[in-house]
Amino acid sequence: MTTGEPIWDRPHRPAWMRLLNGVGGGLRRVGVLRPRLDPDSLLASAQRRAGLSDWGDDGFREGLRALVDAFETQGPAHTFGRIFFREYCVAALTNRLRIQDDLKRHPEILSTPIRRPLFITGLPRSGTTFLHRLMCEDPGGRPLYLWETLAPSPSPRYETRLTDPRIAQARKQIGLLNSLAPRIRAAHLFDADSPEECNNLFAHGFIAGVNGFLFDVPQYVEWMNEQSLLEPYRYLRRQLQLLSWQWPGDPWLLKAPAHIYGLDSLLAVFPDACIVQIHRDPLQVLPSLCSLASAVRGITSDRVDLRRLGAEFTEAMAQGTERAIDARATADPARFFDVTYASLLADPVETVRAVRQYFGYSYDDEFAARMRRWLAENPQHKHGVHRYTLEQFGLDSDVVNRRFSRYREWTRSLARSSSPQT
Template identity: 25%
Template sequence: MKVHIDSSHYLNPTMQPSAGSSLLNWLRVLAENRFRIDWQFIPRALYVTLMIALFTPFRFYEKLKFDEKVRKLHVAPPLFIVGHFRSGTTFLHYLMGHDHNLGYVSTFETMTPWVFLGSEKIFKGVVRKYLPEKRPMDDLEADVSFPYEEEYALANLSPYSFYNGWYFPKNMERYFRKYVLFDSAPSEAIEEWKKTYRYLLQKETCKHNGKRILLKSPVNTGRIKLLLELFPDAQFIHICRNPYEVYLSTRRLYEKILPIFAFQHIERDVMDRIILSFYKGVYERYLEERHLIPRENLVEIRYEEFYRDPVANLEPIYEQLGITHFHRAKPAFQKFADGYKNYRPNHYDIGDDIREKIYREWKFAFDAFGYEP
């Protein structure tokens, strides 16, 4: 049985993130997927192509005006939030985004990575018009100015992103192995990915006047070694959550985003298999590589404990990482946290068969992060 997609989504293509890509990148992604677009999604593909064409002159303008300056900029050691999807990474990202001593990649910038330096005034209102007020998977607020996952920007800048697997889900497993774990990626692709990542952070450094950049991308949980090769002094905050909750919440994530992002249908059992495989693969890699991070540059927390009092629990994170301005940012942190005092995460019932399957596949993670079966 296929993942259900309401027919209204077929004729409403405006939330597809690839509209912020370049024509060359869009064609490379299409070619990598052999131009296999299910016919119901043709309007979505046409919309993306049209928007890319409209962005093209602005992209060339930005390149001419900013590129030489941007590529000379030094990037301060980034601060990475890592952890599997649905583990509390977004809430932590939103909270820390209120520290004005840090910069971050905004929702608008992830959708328009080619043009945000020179054309923000032109396009920000357009992007805001089509963005929902709430995130469909968890009802957290959404806005073009809020922090967002830079992986969307990387998918618009190059074909080397797992999120292209959300757009072409029949190849999602291959995208994971190739562009998260980089198991089968040629060295040229790895170097281009690094170059693209650095370029994006150089643009963000320019945007934020040299501030340190706060980043959040769940797929980076499996890229620790590569990130340290790029930024040896980077710091990391890893947040984990009960694996049962993660599994069920990730299913909801996919059920909500695939209808608005994908160019292909996917079978539900394939989606479930990918969820199990991704978690296992990304956390086996994380546990294998986390020792590469100097002890003083890594903090590991659990969502269940952090969320009880997020501001109080954020202070020791700042202390451990040697970030000295917590108290200057504390009023902004508290104001944000107070706005979510009545927020309750989605609750899920879990059957015995699913519980047994999750524990069988992810037992190593229960053991590593101290969760009861």
């Protein structure tokens, strides 16, 4: 629950968006609400765009309904917000149709091996992107690139990985995103041909934590908390098989903070997975996360209550840490390697070496040299300083520390134990 008056953030608005929303607002006042957001309309639009109609498993429909209902429940978004949300859903549905068509026409895809994939996770804003991009300097590994998460079908080919037309399309999408929310660039650099999180792949199944980050949909988040994550991870595996069918690599190099919510399901679907969990002080994580979320949600909302956002993400992240603690209590400890944010920043190359050595992945001088070159080319704050404070989001350090007391004690116990970590 939130206490105190709202702390309003008024998002940046390009002139063309203000004009569009002004026209849409006038139509709404006379009872015309556009565009339509009912699931049947979204499904029909995706079928027309893809020229396909076989959805395969219909399990995604409940999540689609839950997301749309939650978006509408929060009140009528401005016109561009509705357009943005609709396109997000239709794009995900179109991808799902195309993926299903690929799997139906080429059933051999589901025999593609996924051996000992590496997953990086931890609280958001804890260094997961930094470590992931360093790991992806592995000359033999298989990163998941942003452009292929936005359009996984048709299966990308190794020979055209640098010239695939989807890369240019992804750059256009990123350009639009940066124009809509300029603050994002300093917090998280989206680059079409850089490694990226698994979030977009989960979005194709509509049981995806990223939806609760992008949009103000608390009703959907409550619904998601009650869902099994086994099928989303099975669908993730099928998509990875599609992506590596004609572009193999070993191992897959993956990351998403959202994995802390589903470590038990992840290991059920990828029993030989190797998981790195990064730990950082929640007092540092939360305001950084809220700052990024406020910029993203400002795309579809005219104003964002930063106090409510702070309370929401405090609870959501605390729940995530507790799910991870519970899952790891019954999992094989050999599947995990723990990293502190401080040790990662102090010696990132040594951190990668220690992780690779522990899990038995290859490591050589070429890999180390590639990482050092990447570090030289990508200094911290290269794209601007991301500034934030607890107070911006109505957060109190004592309240946050109490809510994360179990996580803090658990991380202290890890430090005292013989668990592998840096």
